Structure formats: structure tokens, C-alpha cells
Amino acid sequence: MKRIYTGKTKDVYELEDGNYLLKFKDDMTGENGVFDPGANTVGLVMEGAGRAGLRLTKYFFERLHERNIPTHYIDADIEQATMTVAPADVFGHGLEVICRYRAAGSFLRRYGLYAKEGQPLDAFVEVTIKDDERQDPPISKAALEMLGILTAEEYDTLERLTKEISQVVKDELAKKGIELYDIKLEFGRLKSNGEVVLIDEISGGNMRAYKDGVYVEPLELERLILGD
Numbered sequence: 575m576k577r578i579y580t581g582k583t584k585d586v587y588e589l590e591d592g593n594y595l596l597k598f599k600d601d602m603t604g605e606n607g608v609f610d611p612g613a614n615t616v617g618l619v620m621e622g623a624g625r626a627g628l629r630l631t632k633y634f635f636e637r638l639h640e641r642n643i644p645t646h647y648i649d650a651d652i653e654q655a656t657m658t659v660a661p662a663d664v665f666g667h668g669l670e671v672i673c674r675y676r677a678a679g680s681f682l683r684r685y686g687l688y689a690k691e692g693q694p695l696d697a698f699v700e701v702t703i704k705d706d707e708r709q710d711p712p713i714s715k716a717a718l719e720m721l722g723i724l725t726a727e728e729y730d731t732l733e734r735l736t737k738e739i740s741q742v743v744k745d746e747l748a749k750k751g752i753e754l755y756d757i758k759l760e761f762g763r764l765k766s767n768g769e770v771v772l773i774d775e776i777s778g779g780n781m782r783a784y785k786d787g788v789y790v791e792p793l794e795l796e797r798l799i800l801g802d
């Protein structure tokens with residue numbers, strides 16, 4: 575087993591059979607001990623965060639599988655905090671696709687002149703470039719196409735899948751009286767056949783969730799959704 579990437583919250587290994595193994599770490603993004611799903615630095619370490627993130631990821635990927643939404647998921651080992659996935663190539667150096675139901679985070683920082691905190695947004699999808707040095711800038715469909723990062727058709731697929739997937743997560747949270755404000759997803763082209771699929775993870779670390787108007791921390795979210 576060969577390590578091919580050391581990420582902020584996960585390490586990536588290549589298995590003998592060509593599949594990838596994602597090892598979920600206890601590192602969380604944020605600053606000075608405060609969690610922030612949009613941050614580009616590891617800000618805190620919490621015992622059990624990796625396993626909790628994987629449990630939620632496994633849960634959501636299984637719900638997506640039931641709905642025939644394509645993902646990289648193969649299986650998961652909660653004890654080891656590892657997930658086996660089909661290898662994919664990311665678009666360019668990697669994109670993040672955000673779906674927003676209420677204004678928060680970078681949306682407010684950018685559009686604060688016009689947007690109010692918590693203002694409802696209609697499953698608004700935006701794409702950002704994974705580029706820590708440039709603070710993950712947002713990019714338009716036209717620019718993505720012009721720069722050869724993806725085709726117009728692939729963009730439409732990303733947008734459609736993002737809305738479908740986010741709605742599944744939103745509905746799952748709603749069953750527990752939790753409201754999804756925003757969620758961040760990653761996509762890639764499967765190395766086997768080029769199909770555009772959801773990759774990476776869906777955990778508390780990728781979303782903002784609120785219960786009775788109070789923000790729900792990632793570990794608490796896992797407990798509320800899956801129980802102890």
C-alpha cells in the first residue's frame with residue numbers, strides 16, 4: 575500500500591488492486607481551535623473526529639447509492655477509519671462545489687453588501703477552485719470552460735448532481751429537526767470510464783447545519799444523525 579497524498583484531514587493510499595484507500599484523520603479544518611468548514615488550515619484535533627466523519631460519510635454515500643446517484647464509494651472500515659474508493663481524476667487541480675440554502679461563510683464575506691446572514695437561498699450552486707494560496711476563488715461556468723478545466727456538459731452534470739445530493743443530505747438532516755445551511759462537495763472523473771461521480775467525503779466537516787437556530791458542531795451532528 576503506497577501513500578500518494580497527504581491531505582489536511584485525510585491521507586490517500588493506492589491499494590494493490592488499483593483502488594484508493596482514504597484514511598480519515600482526527601485533524602479538522604479551522605483556526606486557533608475553532609472549527610470552520612471553509613478553512614484551508616488544520617485548526618484543531620479532536621479525538622474520534624476521523625471515525626465520526628467516516629461514519630456519516632458511509633451513511634450518506636449509502637443513501638446516494640440507493641438513489642442510483644454515482645459516487646466513488648466501495649466500502650468502509652469504521653474501526654480503522656478507512657474508506658475504499660474507486661480512483662478518479664479531479665478537474666484541473668481540484669474543484670469544490672457548494673450548494674447553499676442560507677447565506678453564511680464565504681458567501682457573506684463576498685456578498686455582504688447585498689446579502690444578510692441566514693437569508694434563504696434557493697439551492698444556489700457555486701464552484702470554487704481548490705487553491706489554498708488564493709483562498710479558493712469562485713469560478714464561473716464560462717471561465718471553467720475557457721480554461722479547459724471542464725466542458726459545459728460536465729458543468730451541467732456537476733450542477734445537477736450537486737442539487738440532487740445536497741437535497742438528499744438536507745432531507746436526512748430534516749428528519750432529525752436539523753437545517754442544512756450549506757454543503758461542499760467534490761467531484762471527479764472515474765479513471766475506469768471517465769464518468770463524473772461524487773468523490774471525497776460527506777461529513778460534518780463539509781457542511782453547516784443548525785438546530786433550533788444554533789450551529790451544530792461536526793461531532794454533535796454525527797451523534798444526532800446516527801445516535802451513539
Ligand SMILES: Nc1ncnc2c1ncn2[C@@H]1O[C@H](COP(=O)(O)OP(=O)(O)OP(=O)(O)O)[C@@H](O)[C@H]1O
Pocket residue numbers: 579580581582583584585586594603613614646659660661662663664668704760762773774775
Ligand atoms: N476517489 C478519489 N480519487 C482521487 N482522489 C480523491 C478521491 N476521493 C478523494 N480524493 C482526494 O483525496 C484528498 C483527500 O484529502 P483531504 O480531504 O485532506 O483534502 P485536502 O485537499 O488536503 O484538503 P481540503 O479538502 O480541506 O481542501 C483530496 O485531495 C481529494 O480531492
Ligand SMILES: [Mg+2]
Pocket residue numbers: 581583774
Ligand atoms: Mg478535503
